Amino acid sequence: MVLNPVVYCESSAALVARYDAEPDKVSTYWSDEEVNPVRLEIKAHYIKEQQHLCCYCRLPDPSTHGLDWDVEHVVSKKRRPEFMFTQVNLGVACKECNGSKRDKETLVDPSAATYPSSSDAFLVVHPHFDEWSDHILRDDLTYASFTVKGKWTIEACRLNRFNERVIGLRFPLSDSRYEDQVRSLLADGSTLQEIANHIQLSVPTDTAEGSDHLAS
Ligand SMILES: [Zn+2]
Numbered sequence: 190m191v192l193n194p195v196v197y198c199e200s201s202a203a204l205v206a207r208y209d210a211e212p213d214k215v216s217t218y219w220s221d222e223e224v225n226p227v228r229l230e231i232k233a234h235y236i237k238e239q240q241h242l243c244c245y246c247r248l249p250d251p252s253t254h255g256l257d258w259d260v261e262h263v264v265s266k267k268r269r270p271e272f273m274f275t276q277v278n279l280g281v282a283c284k285e286c287n288g289s290k291r292d293k294e295t296l297v298d299p300s301a302a303t304y305p306s307s308s309d310a311f312l313v314v315h316p317h318f319d320e321w322s323d324h325i326l327r328d329d330l331t332y333a334s335f336t337v338k339g340k341w342t343i344e345a346c347r348l349n350r351f352n353e354r355v356i357g358l359r360f361p362l363s364d365s366r367y368e369d370q371v372r373s374l375l376a377d378g379s380t381l382q383e384i385a386n387h388i389q390l391s392v393p394t395d396t397a398e399g400s401d402h403l404a405s
Contacts, residue, residue, distance in 0.1 A: 192244075192317050194276030195234040201227045205274040214270040227274070231260050235281040243283040244316040245290070245346040247327060250283065259284055263315055265292040268299070275304050277317040282346075289347040314342040330355075 197205055204227055208218065218224065232255050241249050243258075250257050261282035264272050272278045282290070295313040296305070305311065308318040314325060324339035325332055330351035334340040343349060 191320060192235065192238050192280060194317065195231055195238075195279065196276075197227070197274075198230060201230050208274060209271075214273070216266045216270045216273065218270070219266055219273060228260060229255075231279055232258060232281055235260070235279060239281060239316070243286055244280040244321075245282055245286040245314070245342060246332075246348050247321060247325075248283065257284065258282070259287040261287055261290075261316075263311070263313060263317075264295055264304070267292045268294065269296075272304055277306075278304060280316040285350065286346040286348070289350070290345050293345050295345075312338065312341050313345065314338050 204223065208214065219228070235244075236255065236258060241251050243250070244261060258281040261280045262273065263278050263280065266273045290313075295311055297310050297312060298305075301310065306318075308315055311318065314321055319338070324336045325334055325342065325348075326339075332343050332348040334343055347353075
């Protein structure tokens with residue numbers, strides 16, 4: 190997925206121009222009532238552009254009301270409010286991916302003065318600069334990475350949350366042995382349930398559900 194950026198309508202472009210000229214930018218401006226139409230324009234554009242697929246987990250949501258989606262700032266608006274309306278910094282993500290990624294640093298160089306224009310400047314699989322499938326393998330609800338970026342994205346967005354639930358884990362699954370096993374099991378033609386059963390058997394008892402250090 191390499192997205193076509195949103196092209197702002199005249200009134201949105203005027204608001205963005207005023208914001209970009211403002212010397213003291215704050216991320217909370219995003220929630221200002223006057224930004225509502227711009228947020229709606231961004232969301233509508235990227236839901237359509239992404240064909241109702243989350244930019245990180247790539248799971249479909251065919252709903253049209255827009256309430257299931259968050260406008261995604263690839264570089265967090267809290268970290269870099271000057272990129273709040275930068276078209277190539279925007280997309281839509283599902284609530285769970287966005288909630289996991291939150292404000293994590295996604296820039297290789299956090300001090301970059303301007304918005305980078307190349308894939309290698311980002312730690313995350315970037316919806317405008319990367320082909321998702323070059324970095325991440327998905328089979329049903331099981332994810333494995335091809336690249337460092339893919340691995341970063343799987344862990345930051347907690348893409349294996351679905352398998353964590355099937356397995357019964359209550360903490361993020363981030364173990365390279367898991368991905369190695371997933372790859373070999375997928376190559377063998379195993380189903381998600383078979384993979385989950387296999388992984389569950391190989392999760393050490395001190396990290397499985399019921400352990401003292403697990404969150405309730
Ligand atoms: Zn998602």
